[in-house]
Every structure is written in C-alpha cells, then in structure tokens.
Amino acid sequence: MGSFLRLVTLLKNYKLPLALHMMSNLLMALFTVFSLPAIIPFFQLFLNQELSQPVRPEEPFAFSNADEYLKFHFLSWLDGMEQAEAMLMMCFIIIALFFLKNFFHYMALFFLAPVRNGVVHDLRSMLFDRILAMPVSYFDDKQKGDLMSRFSMDVMEVENSILKSLEKAVREPLLVVGSLLFMLYISPGLTLFVFILILVTALIIGGISQQLKKKSTIVQQTLGRLLSFVEESISGIKVVKAFRAEGFLQGRFREVNKYYKYVLNRVLWRRDLSSPLSEFMGITVVCMLFYVGAQSVFRGEISSEAFLAFLLAFFYIINPSKNFANAYYSIQKGMAGLQRIEDLLLAPDHMPEKGNPAPFKELKKGIRLENVTFEYNGAERAAINNVSLEVKAGTTTALVGRSGSGKSTLADLVARFYDVSSGRILMDGVDVRDLKLSDLRKMMAVVSQEPVLFNDTIKNNIIFGYGEASMEAVERAAKMANAHDFIMETSDGYESGVGDRGNLLSGGQKQRIALARAILRDPPLLILDEATSALDSESEKLVQKALEEVMRGRTSIVVAHRLSTIKNADQIAVLSEGELVEAGSHNELMDKRGEYYKFINLQSLSDSD
Template sequence: MKEFFKIAWRFLKPYKHLLALNFVFNLLAALFAVFSIAMMIPMLEIILMQSSEVYALQAFSTDFDVLKNNLYYYITYFKQAYGPGYSLLFVGLFLVMATLFKTGATYLASFTSIGMRNGVVRDLRELLYDKILQLPLGFFSAERKGDIISRSTGDVQEVENSIMSSLDMVLKNPVMIIVYLVTMMIFSVQLTLFVLVLLPLAGLIIGRIGRSLKKKSRKGQEKMGVILGVLEETLSGLRIIKAFNAEKRMNGRFKNDIEGYRDIMNRLMRRRELASPVSEFLGTIVVVLVVWFGGTLILSQESGLAPAAFLSYIGIFYLIINPSKAFSQAFFSIQKGLAAYERIDMILKADNGIKEIKDAKAATELRSKVEYRHVTFAYHDRPVLKNVSVEIKKGTTVALVGQSGSGKSTFVDLLPRLYDIQQGNILIDGTDVRELKIHDLRHLMGNVNQDAILFNDTIYNNIIFGVDEATPEQVEAAARVANAHDFIMESENGYDTVIGDRGGKLSGGQRQRISIARAVLKNPPILILDEATSALDTESELLVQQALENLMVNRTSIVIAHRLSTVRNADMICVFHEGEIVERGTHAELIEHDGVYNKLHSLQMRD
C-alpha cells in the first residue's frame, strides 16, 4: 500500500482541494450514518416497551448526554400526549432526515472523487504520450511496438479500472471505519476491543490470498503486449501474409498467444474472485462471535449495555463490515493496478539521451555550411559510421550512394539529432548541433523519405503538418510546386479529402508528392531526401523527380539514392562502404576514377 500512496500522491497534488472536500463529505456521511443508527435505540425502546422517560429539559449543549436527555424528553412528551405510535413516527422523521443528509454527503463525496479520478487518468495519458514524443528513436528500436501500444492503452485502462476505481474506497472507507469504531467504543469498550482483535485476523487471511495477484497481473499485461504486437504486424504485413499463403501460420501464432493469455487471466481472476466469498465467510464468523460475546455481556449484566443499544451496536458493526470488505477488495484491485503502473513507469522513467543543454543557442538559418568532423557512431556495440568527415556548403547538393547498410541513413539521422554521435562533431555554421536548441535545429530541415509518412487526415492538414500558420493560397502553391495540385482537385473533396491510414487511399506517387508539398510549405534551408523515388514506377518517378528538382532550387540538399541516374548533377557524391566514405567527387570524376562508384554505375547501366 505504501507504493500505492506514493503514486497516488504524485498525481493527486493538483487536486488537493477536491481531496479535502472528499474527506469532509465522507466524514459527514459517516457521522450521519452513525446518527441514523443511533436513532434506532429510542425506536426500539418504544417498541420493546422499555421505560426511558425523561421529564426534565436541560440547557442546550453539544455534550452527548445533554443531547440524549433532551431527545428523550421530547419523545416522552410525544408519548404521553399522542401515544407510542406518534412518538415512533416522530423518531422516524429524525431517522429519515439523517438518512437524507447521509446519502447527500455520500453523493457529494463520490462527485469530488470522480473529478479526481478522471483528472488523474487524463494527466497520466498526457504524461505518457508526451514522453513517447520526447524519447529518442533508439528507445523504440529496442522495444516491441505492440508492447508500447499495450502500455499506452491497456495498462493505462488497467490503472484507471484498478487503482483509480479504488481511490474512492481508499479515501472513504478509512474515515468511515474510524468513525464507526469510535462510536462502538462509546457504546461498549469491551465489545469493541474484542472486535479489534478479530478484524485484523480476518484481514491477514485475505491479504495472503492477494499477495500473488501483482505478479500474475504483470504476466498478463506482458502477454497482452505480445498479442498487440502480433496484431500490429498482421495489419502492417497483410499483403505479404496473403501473398505467401501464411494465414495458417499467423493464425497458429496468434492462437498460441491468446491461449497463454487466457490461462494467465483464468488464474488471476479466480484468485481475485476468491476475495469476496472469503471475506463474506470470515465476516459471518466475526458477526457470530460478536453477537455471542455481546450477548454474554448483557446476560451477565456486567457491561451496562442495554438490549436496544446492543442491537444498534450490531447495526453499526454491520456498517463497518461493508467498508472493511470493500477495503480488502480495493487491496486486490490496487495490486493488479500497480503491476500495470510499473510497466507504464518504465516508459515514464526511460532516459532521454537527446538532451538540450541549459544555454542552448538559437538557430534561424544556414549561413555558410554543414560539416561532419571525424564522426563515429554505433548502435549499441555495432559500429555504423567510422571517422566520417564531410563539408556541405550552403546551396549545394551532396548525394550519398552505396550498398544497403553502409551508413547512409544513419548519416542523415545524426544531423537533426535523432541520435547523438559517440565521437567527433557535426557543425552548422561552425556550431556543434548539440549546442543548438533542438526545435530550432530541426526547424532548419525538411525531410522527404522513401516511405512517405502521412496521417489519417485531410490532404490539406497533411501538407500544413508542422507549420504553425499557412494560408490556403500558400498550401495550393506548395502543391503546385510538388506537381500535386491537379490530382488533389480531381479527388472527391479536393484538399479536404481524407486520405486514410498512412495515406492508403492514394497511390505511391501521390503520397510522395504530398510529402514533397509538405516540405515545400515548410521552406527549410536544408533538405534531406532519403531514396524519395526508389519505390515508384517510371511515370510517377518522373513527376516526383520534377517536384524534387523544383524543391531543391537554391537549397542545401543531402540526397540518399540507389538509382545513380538521379544524382548525376549533384555537386558532390559520397560513396559509402561499411560505414566509411571510400570515394567522393562529381559524377564525371568518379566515373573517370574507375572505382566503387563506376562499378555500381556500370551494373545499373547494364540492368
């Protein structure tokens, strides 16, 4: 429970005012509940014909004995004036009023706890999503996407269902238990001490049952992460699955995972459902023992506890059983929710290696050049770039060619600090990129990738993505530069057409031209093109290549290309091989050099 309170307080701080109101309303509800039960004593005495007449009215005071004396005085008055029936109705009206105030306070307590609960869950979701956006790409390459989705959705839902739904019980039940125990002590110290011995024993037994819930719940949530991972892979690779007739294989894999999840959840839920019958059975045993002990005290006439008061005592004792039982159920839910929160907390506590220094410099433009000096980088222990040095002057186009896995994409990913280098420096106008504000650094660049990354939104919103302000005229101008305006106007709703998940309603060439229009609108001084035409047919490639040439005018461009014909006019071509630049120069110079580039060029020309 210590861990629960630590987590709860972390997120409840902004809602301290609601927490205070919740405490006040719960306290009032408990006091009115006790008052309503206490009103049963004079009713029972009237029904049982016990003599309890009071003929002297005392001066008003908050003292319990004075209040009791004056209440009994009025009951005596009504009893003598109107008979026992009306006096019973008189007492009953007090009971109705007390119950009204009790239920009203209970509702107000729930009203405030709902505000806290939903506020905390909203804050947790915002915190988690914000952290996901901040974490470097290296974090996600080491994690399964399905597991991250599971933590961001299922685990947050589990925290809401388990911990936050238990928040009301944790805030309310201790207040009620304390008020009821104090009232029971007023009725009979001996009997209440007897109860205080029995209840902890019952609590220990229930606690032993719930001890393994947390571990089993964590296994269930981890398994759900695997299931979501398989589902995400299936949706992403459905074309390949069907093409290779692999439905049976994927179905078998999915069935194994969901069968494992079923077994884990069966064990977890059976253990959890054991809590209610066990607590009810133990509660019955406690009630029987309390009635036996209390009856013994009354019969021995040693306690001074009247039969009517004893029956009210049993009523209050029954009031304490429900919050005690709910408290035990909350304990089970909290254990399950804590396992989910631990998985969420793994993301929240993940180290963001891409940090901005305290006095980072602003960067608004590229004035002279981009320079890589002796850059070395490795993913974990696998070296990708080895002592790479390149100078890219403003307004020039540098092409990166070479076999797959030679380090080209990593080279361009290091410039906007998607990763940080281990050795060397990357400089913009003589300033190391690690000394610049990250937002400013990335604002200098525009990306067009091989796989055009679009969002399930309108064409218009995809083009203005990442641009704070843009007019419809500017969006249309960007689309025209990207050779996209004509096909956009031919679509169902023009610029307001929703393009589906990942732009699935568009062809590859259309998606790429939307991506180029987005880069045109951003108008960055540095342009990064990562094999932007490699996956297109000849006609689409021609349109996209024209759009790219329009985009590259007067810009500093870094182009990754497999098709060497697309980089013939580059100011400098760098040939990568196993993380090193083995050749550099213009197309004509590299052909004349008759090295690696000429070999690659000859192979492509032969094809």
C-alpha cells in the same frame, strides 16, 4: 508505493472537487454514525420498554460529555409522547438521517467524477507528450502494440482499479472509524475483541493481495505482446497473404493468447476470492461476537438495546471493511498497470538537450562531419565508422552505396535523430548537440522512402507541423511538388481525406504530398532518403522534376541509388560498410574507376534488365 504517491500528486490539480468530495464523505460518515444512537430509543419502544427518563448531566457542557447532553435533549423532546407517536417520530428521524447519509454519498461520487476523469486525461496527455519527446532510438527495440497497450489498457486499468477504488479507500475508513468510536462508547471490551478479529482477517487478505499484484504485472505485459502481434499482422497483411502465412501467424497468436488466458484466469481467481473470503471471515466474526456479546447481556454488563445498537454498528463495519478489502485488491491489481505507465514516463532520455543551448536560425557555411562513428544499441559492429565529410551551404551532396552501407544512418545523424557514438557533426562550426533541438529541426525538412501521411485531409497533411498557412502557400507548394493537378481531380480537392496512412492515394501521390509538406517549410536544409526509389518510372519523373526545382540553391543531402537522382549532385559520397571510401563529383568519381564506377555500372545493368 512510490508509483502510487506520484499518482496522488496528480490530484493537486483538482483541489476544489477533491475537497468537496472529502467533505461529502465526512458528512456521510457523520450521519451514518448519528443514526446509531438514534436507533437505541427505537429498539426500546420496539421491545415494549419505556423510554429512558431524561437526566441532565451534572457537569457543565464540554466536548467530553457532549453525547450526554445530546441524549438528554433528545429524550426530553420525546418525553411525554405516546408510544405510537414516539415510534412515528423515531421513524421520521431515522428516514431523515439515512436520506442525508445517501445524499452526501451521491455528492461525494458527483465531485469525484471530474477528479477521476481529469487524472486519466492528465495521464494520457503525459504519456503522449513523453512519446513525442523521446528520441528515435527509444523506439528501435520497442513494440508499437505494447506502447499502445500502455495508452489504452494500462490507463484503463488505473482508472478502473485505482481511481475507482480511491473513493472507497477514503470513505470506508471514515465509516469504520466512526462506527468503532460508537462501539467503544458502548463496550470497550467487545470492541477490542472485534478489533483483534478484524486484524487477523486483514492479514489474511493482505497476503493474497501481494500475489495479485505480481500476477497482474504479468497480465499487462502479456496483453502488450498480444496487441503488438495483432498490430504487426494487420500492418503486414499483404505479406501475410502473399506468403500464405495465415496458419503460421494463427499458431503464434493462439500460443500467446492461450498464455494470456492462463495468467488472467489466475488473476481473476485471486481477485474474486476477496469478496467470498471477506464475507466468510465477516460471518465468522459475527457469530463469535453474538456469542461473546450475549454473555455480556446475560451477565447484565450491557443492555439488550445497547447490544443491538452495537451489532448494528458492527454491521456498519462489515460492508465498509469488505469494500475496503476489495478496493485494496483492485489497487494492487491496478498498480501493475501504473508501473508500466511509469516505466514509460520515467524512461531515460539518451539525447537530452544541453542547458542554455545555442540558437540556430540560419545555415550559412555548411555541415562538417569529423571522425563520426555510430553504433546501434546491441549491434556487433559500427553502422558508421570514422566518417569525415563536408557539405557546403547551398550545395547538394548525394550519399550512395550498397544496401546496409550506412547511407540512411548518416542522414539520420545529421538530422540528430541519433547522437554520434564518437566524433562530431558541426553546423556552421557548432556541434549539433549544443544547438537548440527545436531550432535545428525547424531548419530542415525530411522526405523518406516511405512517406508518412496521417488520416486527415490533403491540406492538413501538407501544413502538418507548420501551423497556419494560407491556401495560396499550400497550393504553391503543391504545384512545385507536381501534386496540384491530381489533388484537384479528387472529390473535395485539398479537403479530400487520404485514408489511414494515405492508403487512398498511390505511392507517387503520397510522395508528392510529402514533398509539398517539405517545400511549404522552405527549409535551409533538405534531407531526401530514397525519396524516389519506390516509385514507378512515370511517378519518379514527376517527383524528380519537383526535387530538382526544390533543391536548387538549397543545402541538400540525398540518399539515393538511381543515377538520375545523383548524377547532378555537387558532391557524391560513397559509403561501404559504414566507411567513406571516396567522394567527389560524378565525373571525378567515374574517372577514378573505383567503388562509385562499379556501383554505377551495376546500376546500369540493373536498369537495362
């Protein structure tokens, strides 16, 4: 219920159309109820009876006897007419009432459309904002397909199951209440009998709907797994084909897909049961009502035309009740999707920004790591263990070591993609956890081993996250990154598209675009994470030349294993199994003949091979 109420709070942004929707529904219900007493004179004429004579109420007009005055004026208007003429007038009145009823029904739907679409728009915006606000650690154990499912299938489920049903959930009770009031006016005893029957029906349907919600949750979770599996298979299609793993993946996919079909069948069976069950229960109630009502007519407790109007009012209840039951089923089904959306929206932020964070505009002194330890969630050992290191402003520090030694993790900690488990990382003497996160990120640029390009133009990928930039600034950054020449060789220059994830460019071209993006920001701190390791020798030379130009006089942290990248660094920090084993310049560490010396010799042998 809490999730549903939070969804309802989104409606506050659409007060005017929602109010007009409610008013239209109310007017539709009123004209529906007004058509019930108007039908009684019609039945009297149809049964070849004389119309009742108008009798003025003895008491003064009041709300309690408004129906009597309405009946008096209505019969006075018809008094003196021929039977055929009165029948024609009654037909016109009924047509007018039903026209107004359906007109306001359409208006209710008209005003609801911007509310439904607006709430869906807000939900997707909230989800996307939340995704961007979550720390990198949140995504370590999350499947991308499952997150995409929440954006697409779960939001769609909320729209189709809940928001689509809200109109019925509001309109149908109004029709039911209005019809019940008329029925109470005709015969309180019969109405009580009907109410008891409807209550029993509602309890039966409600019990089934609770099971529907549980099954729907399983369906949404399984669909998330399915989409995640497809996304991974598409992303790794080259590996799949290279290792001839099509059969293996097909088997796993069919297993998940088969289970999805299994649980979806059970959800649909339960949901589809609502309509026939409601109809069966409804006709059962009708038959019982016919029998009990006929006895009242035979005993003279109620006139035949009043009983027919009572039956019509009851029929006005059946469809709304059936629609309300279907809406209730749909809402229960949609609650599963809403819950998954809320799981993301309400996920705890493990890297919250402190209140009144310190501004950070310039890196003057440098960066200092004090006894830094870090463990990934669920890891058996620390990825970084008690590391202390100082990086002076304007210098380059290279992080080297074997694979898995913690180099990239240490760089991620400096960028505050993760928070340390213990110890501190200080920038100009201030703990990074006390700094304003947006200021910290504005002061740095990151170039990773696998450059991330978006399906946009080359220019927009270079200015990504920067905002507006002149063409001269973009070209200057591209020239510094040795990218301008190949860009100008493309069909549309800087307006050329790069394709999905930059697949229209080579690895070296993508890396130089990513480097141009970093250069354009002109950051005080540059973090390069294996920026040249995946490139061929020709591309590496071009990128390396650009890097040397960019790093000159700038605080830089370089994660690398190639000698060409690290030998000119002011400081080299050697990591092994998450620990800092030695630090110094290239010559100093070579003279020590320690871990760095071994590492360089192994790398030299590898390069000679």
